Amino acid sequence: MNRKESIERLAHEEFDICIIGAGASGAGCALDAVLRGYTVALIDKQDFASETSSKSTKLIHGGVRYLEQAFKKLDFGQLKQVRHGLEERHIVLNNAPHLARPLPLLTPVASWLEGLYFSIGLMMYDSFATNDSLPKSKWLSKKDVLARMPTLNKSKLHSAVLYYDGQLDDARYCLALTQSASEGGAVVANYMEVVGFNKETNGKVTGVQVTDALSGVGIEIKSKLVVNCTGPFSDKIRLMANPGLPERIRPSKGVHVVLPYETLNSDHAMLIPKTSDGRVVFAIPFEGAMMIGTTDTESNGFDTESALNREEKQYLVDTLNPYLAQPIDITKLKAGFGGLRPLLSADPGKSTKSLLRDHEVEIDDETNLVSLLGGKWTTYRLMAKDTIDQVDGIFKRKNACSTDTHILAGGENYDFEAWKALRSTYSLPAEVCQHLVRKYGCRAKEVCELTWANPSLKMLLHADHPYIGAEVVYTATHEMAVTPRDFLARRIRLEITDWQAALDSVERVCDLMAPVLAWTEEQKIEYSRSYRSLLVGFMQEAGLTAK
Known part of the structure; x- marks a missing residue:
């Protein structure tokens, strides 16, 4: 490319x-x-x-909410959506195994009756998934739930229903x-x-x-x-x-809040079934963090990027807090992001929900x-x-x-265990090699090979994350990354998981991209300045202060 x-x-x-x-x-x-x-x-x-x-909830799913609405409102259009989603789910998982994988989700319930309701609903959800290898849903005891997600509020928890969908790096x-x-x-x-x-x-x-x-x-x-x-x-x-x-098109804005992984301290996600506006909200582990989303509000903001504001931040935090033993410390917010859904409508009177x-x-x-x-x-x-x-x-x-x-680029003959050979051959940390295999698949070796000629490319871009300099050079050379934001927001996902770390990394990313893309010194300074300004603006909008 x-x-x-x-x-x-x-x-x-x-x-x-x-x-x-x-x-x-x-x-x-x-x-x-x-x-x-x-x-x-x-x-x-x-x-x-x-x-x-790039701004989705990172789920590959049929839509549990659509199934519930289909039966509550006898809406067969919603049912068709679920069937199509579940038919495609296994294809999305199979065609890029380095970028998509099964994700266990817990739905906490407060009573035996709620547990029965969600168990029946998720058994029906499973029944729509044909030609699928994901595990089936099951009702878990309180003890089993807390073993999987220890940060939950024990006093309000009766049990939970476990089910599976897919997760992808969109x-x-x-x-x-x-x-x-x-x-x-x-x-x-x-x-x-x-x-x-x-x-x-x-x-x-x-x-x-x-x-x-x-x-x-x-x-x-x-x-x-x-x-x-x-x-x-x-x-x-x-x-x-x-x-x-x-x-x-009726655009709908959806935003996500990103918090430390320890907020749930689990590799399981959570479906939050009860919200103040009737939506389903998810809390999901992603890239070493935990994100909550999403909202659904009318939007006509085509000229400005959808960003997280303080009211949306508070709504999402307030939605998750009742399920947690310790309330979220909002000062530990790491990032947030927003996007527009392209909802199709012939009726201007309908709400986007x-x-x-x-x-x-x-x-x-x-x-x-x-x-x-x-x-x-x-x-x-x-x-x-x-x-x-x-x-x-x-x-x-x-x-x-x-x-x-059709297996997608990087997914050919994918083997996650290949990270061990990369660690041995290129003397890179295990977490770096695992990250490279999960993002570049069978092409991770091509990234590592850049470090032979320039060992400094082994250096981490930020001490808290497994991204290395070689990725900047590789993506600018082979993946058409032409700005620092292309790299930090989309080739890796640092912008949407850790604003401060992305801000700290901008200058080095620009230093590495400049010779590959033949930037002048003035261009390099301007790319760094404009992207840093954007990140600081995101943080201010969400009520955070850049360090």
Whole structure:
């Protein structure tokens, strides 16, 4: 994935399909399309997965809440959502075993009756999961629950129901999709903003006008078909192509709070079944921390990034506190993040809480623009399949979809125990090697090899985290990381797990990226200054003070 070469090709080649948006759905579409034999361009206004696709709750699931609502309201649309999610769950787990894995979740209950209610519900949830190897749910005694999650409030705990879903590193999973599409022949570039469309005299779109956000240079991408996969920003692209279309997306803001791992002190997650606004909230271990989320509020904030504020922080902390023996010390907040859900609606009167996370493929008769609207992470592959099936119809082809068995970049012959060989060969700490194998899969060795020529790349970026300098060089060289935020927020996940550590690491990351990307001294200083300012702003918004 070489950005300079990609931009050159985008300017001079013609493609069957140009996909706008390199989040989960866009990258999924790109992979599906190249596997079916199409020539594909994949572009994004920012970095890969920079918006919704890196800001999820990191769960691969059918949706326990959807199942409950399906039976309470006799809503078969919700039931379909659960079935689709659970059908796709095992595929997401299998296709990138280095980035996705089973996650045990506990649902604490306060009485025998509550326990029975959730046991029956989760047994039904299990029954929808076919072709699945995850363990089945079971009702645990109070003693067993406290052995698994010792920080719970004993006086209010009767028992808990254990069940399993999947967990993924969403940003790196999206990157693996993008890498796989690139290695299959797609031409991929980040920081390419769509500013207009080229059209034939009959109004059909024949190309995309884009501006390189890093250089300011404009190019035109020639394409027989354009697919809009921009999630919560889909209406902007739709209306740019055809101002007469109705708006379809109702964005909903969801935020997460990140606290020390010791808050739960468990490798199990928790489903919090009772909240003040009727949502389901999760407390989940992730990357050595524990995150709580998510909220659901109406949002029209397209021009500013969704960030955690003090009220949202308090709501999430107040939601978890009743279940804990010791109340959360809010001064120990490590980070937080927010994102927009691309909820699909034809009814402006509905609240976002009542909208399904379903998807729709729209083909505009006037412009021929294809838009993939709505959806969620777990069903990204099904969404992409439905979209490229429609593309097949437009091109009058009939190609088989093979993404259900396609192992993603880094997942080939994955073996977690390979970390031991890395430790022995490269004299790196065990926790560093385990981290590298979990993030780069079978390509972890390529990261380690950089330390032969430059042993200083073995140094930790921060004493509290297992990330090393070699990763900065590797991601800037092979994974199209072109800013310090690309690396700290998405190639590794330090921005969303530890703001202060990310702030402390910015200068060294910039020092390592600068020679790889041929930055001037002025560019390096500006990248460091602007990203540090962003992090400090996040901390201030959440009521924290940077050190």
